[in-house]
Amino acid sequence: MKLETSAFLDKAKEALMETDKVQIRDFIGLFAPLARNAALGNFDKFDQLRDHVKQVKQHTLDNLDCYLGQFEQEAIENGNRVHFARDGDAMNEIVLSICQEHRAQRVIKGKSMVTEETALNDHLIRAGLEVTETDLGEYIIQQAGETPSHIVGPALHKTMPEIRQLFLDKHDLGPRELEGAPDLVAEARTMLRDHFLNADVGIVGSNALIAENGYSMLVTNEGNGDLCANLPPVLIICTTLDRVVPRAVDATAMLRMLVPSATSQAITCYTSFYSGPRRSNDPDGPMETHIVLLDNKRSDILDSNYREMLQCIRCGACLNHCPVYIGVGGHAYGSVYPGPMGSVLTPLLTSLAESHALPNACTTCGRCAEVCPANIPLPDLLRDLRRDESLQKLSPASWRFGTKFHAWLATHPWLYRTLTGLGIPLLHRLGRKRGAFRSLPMASAWTSHRDFPTPQGRTFFQQYKTADKQLDDR
């Protein structure tokens, strides 16, 4: 996907004008947190499990050399070919060369954010391959020529009438009613069945790579990932090296956090563990399996102050709870990963120079950290990125000056109190009659959208001092 992060503010403004999309997003922002709470409501040990999963994940990252090596060895013993890719282009090239080795024409794919990150589809299509996304959401946006707006529900931004029209335009099936979600799902099922049965190569992602036995965990509801992993003669698992967990029980403990946070279920319909190619007595399964492990700066993140971001399990809960994401939607971010997790990850996977708009797309409300099943301090990481942005002089000079001036003032309490002690009563006197200001110098970002309420008359500190004195006098 083409990186368009620098246009965040313009795209956000546009997004706020699309009233039908705003309605969809408001619905997600309201319904998804309620559903998540209901799903976790019965789970009395959420905090303990979250701590445990975090500890295991931190332990894994602290010793990633050990566990990645173990996974690689087990996966090779299971009959896989394991490839390392330094960046997205390298992963795309490895996948293409496997396809070409097998003279593959038709490729089917399960949902994979990693291959969105590397823009694998474009690479394979340019080389003449037919690539079909099989997750319904991904299929819809592929047909529409769009990119995912959400890491779990990639087509959640599309309305049902839009999807209906898309299918009528793209599927040559003659006149038909096509009313309602069941009709649309049934049509996609029919269209995709042939692709499943006739594909030369299946490509899927991985939710966890289990070091102790070399299995790869695949979590889906539709079963499309499993069809991709079982029917074509060649299977390629495209994933990243931070998906490694030590044991099978660690993968399923993580699953207990992942699924309620992502889809508000206790478990998805299909949770599968794949070890490699078909065994000698097996009636089915791929003849050859490959695992491509993408780095793409993750080893740099591992060696940085942002290591905690590698604990992310891609559940999307932070998106559903973020007022900025719900306000402007995933496409405004201009990157594969939107929302709070994307605002941290994108600058780390690209560069802060390209993507410094994203860490600013945050109100520091802290909801993302509250619900994050991996316990990642997302607001802290976003703040640190903004600090780096300032240190690297990427933010406008006026912002940096303003922040520096405020920091200086805040570290001189006497002056701070004197100045605010003069300013607040002045504002009170000026605006007392109307109760609010329509415009204020240096505060147009606020007053161009809403009135600024007139202060009550005295600063907090002035009132505190008075109250304190009264207490002393009693």
Place this chain on the structure above:
Amino acid sequence: MTDSIRSFIMGKIRRAGRGASVAQVSSELQSLGPAPTPSLISESTSESFIANVLINKGTVECVSDRSAAVKAVADYLYQRFRSHKLVAGNDSRLAAMPWREAGVLPRFGSAENGDAAGLSYARLGIAETGSIVTWTGKSCPATNNLLVEDHIVIVELADLVTTMELAWERIHQHIGKQDKPRGINFISGPSSTADIEGKLVMGAHGPRSWHVILIGEVSGSSLEKARQLAGQ
């Protein structure tokens, strides 16, 4: 070329790590203890399993023995498809069932596109999640779970475990280091999607219905309680 990239990436990861010995790493992991497990929906394992299967949009029937299971399969097939056709894996337990008694004609092998119903004999059932566990091989071809319209699963009461941790314990007992199955599948409902405006629709790509037949002594009151727990 590939080896040098591997060395380069592994080198970076090693430098970012602590350089702990394998023994040290292993003992540290052990010291983290087991993951907390959720309380079951009921004190009874079978009730919890049944309730969670129902919550997962499956249907459940409890039967006392294999003969009754055959009859349950026959009734289900007749009700759903007015037919007694079925695809089943080459599982010795399935082969030994008295199919003729109920007039069912299983085809033992792999399901193909267009097959209406597939039957699997689960290795395990997990009460915590209402899942059944199968693994790929002759006894349970992957297509029998995935390509059919209706997926029927037989699971024995004795094969129910409470948590996913205990499921792994049993799986590890079954499979040896040299004998790892290609795929281990936790199946927890019919294929579903909510990708269109968040509306839940069954039968996205795989089975539209998922029917679990539990063999063992489960009382009528347990079944009733499980239905209540599932809000039915």
